[in-house]
Amino acid sequence: MPYFANGTQISEEELRMLLVVDVGNTNIVAGVFEDKTLKVHWRFSTDRSKTADEFGIMLRSMFAYSDVEMDKISSVIISSVVPPVLIPLCHMCERYFGIKPMVVGPGVKNGIFIKYDNPKEVGADRIVNAVAAFHKFSHLGKPMIIIDFGTANTFCALLPTGEYLGGAIAPGIGISTEALFQRAAKLPRIELVKPKSVICRNTVSSMQAGAIYGFVGQMEGIVNHMKKELGGDAYVIATGGFANTMAAESDCIDVVEPFLTLDGLRILYEKNAK
Known part of the structure; x- marks a missing residue:
């Protein structure tokens, strides 16, 4: 409880x-x-x-x-x-x-119908994001895709009726570039900023291009596949540390909500404190 x-x-x-x-x-x-x-x-x-x-x-x-x-x-x-x-x-x-x-866990009312094979496997952060997205955007009448750019990049599908269908999980940008630094002897640790071009003439910029544009491609690919499974259209919501960076490089994100998780926690509290 x-x-x-x-x-x-x-x-x-x-x-x-x-x-x-x-x-x-x-x-x-x-x-x-x-x-x-x-x-x-x-x-x-x-x-x-x-x-x-x-x-x-x-x-x-x-x-x-x-x-x-x-x-x-x-x-x-x-x-x-x-x-x-x-x-x-x-x-x-x-x-x-x-x-x-x-x-946040079993016993906390969230208003979301989780269609996962085992609902207990869904991370608390994904549930909280779904609660916030449902509260903010279900009035649009479209399926929603929630992308959280964190340690892992999570992609969640949510219907406007409140059904959480599941999604995809991929390694995050930060841990991916850190793994490259740790496992490749001659590659340095880099700052994750957009380089001037994708065809780069030095190692640091080349790694930055690979990280930024590589993850943009990953994001667009997963979103496009999810949209097909959802019937062709969806409202895409992004949150997390790299949401603004990704949104600046792609038109597949409809809105960036930097405080989506915090808003979801507030909404959950209000639902359960009445």
Whole structure:
């Protein structure tokens, strides 16, 4: 069952200050909502060795440099695809906020009908993104394709009726280029920026061209195949660290939603706190 602030039902007034935390394989993204407005957000690396106190001190320092007071947080919701990090984060919430967080998982109402062979295999981040996309774009009456550019590039298909059909998972841009650096003796670690051309005259630019244009091709290929399976048309939503970079190089993305996951966490909390 979902958890509520201090273990009790929360009134509508108490939903004003909500801390949302999304734990990914590479980064943790956190944000604070006042009602439906995202007031502040942070991104820090996912460290499986951090303790509850280390997470608490880190968040305390982030709040200190924001316009939000830490003691004004009345509710917390967490989604995680990294189980070892979840327990210390929950302990941190209880110790530093006095709140038992809601955790995205079985028992949390999401309004999505998951058509996966085993629904428990769907990552919490993909469910949260689907909830946000359904809430924001189902009124268009089109199937949706949600692309999240993270440690893995995930492609999810969602019907406007709320049916989550599944999707595809590919290695992310960051880990792919890092693997190339680690396994090829003469290739350097590169900054992932767009080169001036795709026909490059030096190694760094050549690697940048291969990464950027290679993943654009991957994205367009998967989206085109998914559109065919969905009947020929779909609304494509992109999120994640490289969403803007990919959108700038392709017209297959209809909208970039940088805070799709955080919005989804807020919507999930509101659905379960009533």
